[in-house]
Amino acid sequence: MGLRAISYGGGVQSTALLVLAATGRIDFPVFLFANVGDDSEDPATLAYLDRYAKPYAAAHGVELHELRRVRRDRTVETLFGRLTRPGSRSLPIPVRMSNGAPGTRGCTADFKIKVIGRWLKAHGASKAAPAVVGIGISLDEIERVNARRAMPYEQPVYPLLDHDPPLRRIDCQRIIRAAGLPIPPKSACWFCPMHRPSTWAEMRRDRPDLFERSCVLEDLLNERRAELGRDPVYLTRFNRPLSAAVSAAQATLPGLDHADDGGYCDNGACFT
Numbered sequence: 001m002g003l004r005a006i007s008y009g010g011g012v013q014s015t016a017l018l019v020l021a022a023t024g025r026i027d028f029p030v031f032l033f034a035n036v037g038d039d040s041e042d043p044a045t046l047a048y049l050d051r052y053a054k055p056y057a058a059a060h061g062v063e064l065h066e067l068r069r070v071r072r073d074r075t076v077e078t079l080f081g082r083l084t085r086p087g088s089r090s091l092p093i094p095v096r097m098s099n100g101a102p103g104t105r106g107c108t109a110d111f112k113i114k115v116i117g118r119w120l121k122a123h124g125a126s127k128a129a130p131a132v133v134g135i136g137i138s139l140d141e142i143e144r145v146n147a148r149r150a151m152p153y154e155q156p157v158y159p160l161l162d163h164d165p166p167l168r169r170i171d172c173q174r175i176i177r178a179a180g181l182p183i184p185p186k187s188a189c190w191f192c193p194m195h196r197p198s199t200w201a202e203m204r205r206d207r208p209d210l211f212e213r214s215c216v217l218e219d220l221l222n223e224r225r226a227e228l229g230r231d232p233v234y235l236t237r238f239n240r241p242l243s244a245a246v247s248a249a250q251a252t253l254p255g256l257d258h259a260d261d262g263g264y265c266d267n268g269a270c271f272t
């Protein structure tokens with residue numbers, strides 16, 4: 001049988017897939033987590049991975065591989081490292097331009113899709129024999145399916161949508177709890193510009209050190225932009241620095257906070 005793997009993002013949806021695979025309800029023996037960097041992933045996601053996901057996978061005979069982007073010289077490159085490299089002009093994350101629109105990004109492709117693709121190809125996936133790659137998209141975010149472009153060496157499938165009945169995020173939480181696991185935190189880079197305003201506001205309240213690091217990163221990117229004579233960019237859509245933007249975001253009415261729900265961060269299992 002051909003290769004069957006889950007693109008594991010470390011969040012609620014893909015952890016539910018881990019439980020479904022571990023309990024024989026879906027047939028995926030391999031889970032692939034593309035770690036974009038220990039300095040880049042949300043520390044809470046990495047802690048969950050080490051404390052819960054890896055031991056649970058191992059106890060149930062599921063292979064969970066943590067993959068990293070490796071350069072030609074065999075050193076590991078991280079997304080934060082690429083962003084902050086001295087003299088770098090690279091802006092690989094989807095920062096917001098002054099009109100609030102997300103800029104183009106290479107992070108998902110370079111640090112997730114290609115990293116997982118390299119592993120799949122090294123293990124036999126090809127255009128002639130594509131790997132079946134399961135993606136953790138739940139019914140309440142079904143629009144993300146259309147945003148995903150299949151690579152030539154893979155055949156994407158959506159086990160949560162194929163489930164009878166299709167599963168929502170809340171069903172995923174129930175499945176995780178029933179397996180005796182805690183609910184994982186939202187998985188994304190701590191500095192991801194696709195965070196909802198409420199996520200930034202919670203970070204400011206609960207993890208001020210991480211929030212402060214995000215402000216410092218935004219300042220660094222803009223110092224560089226200023227040297228190049230370019231307009232500033234921001235980590236939120238509010239056209240002002242993060243520290244000012246988040247208090248503005250707190251005024252957002254509950255339920256009107258969907259514009260930044262991570263829906264663009266699709267291909268490589270960010271936020272899943």
Ligand code: SF4
Pocket residue numbers: 036093094105107108111187188189191192193194265270271
């Ligand atoms: S979480 Fe955001 S910053 Fe990180 S790889 Fe995905 S899109 Fe890029």
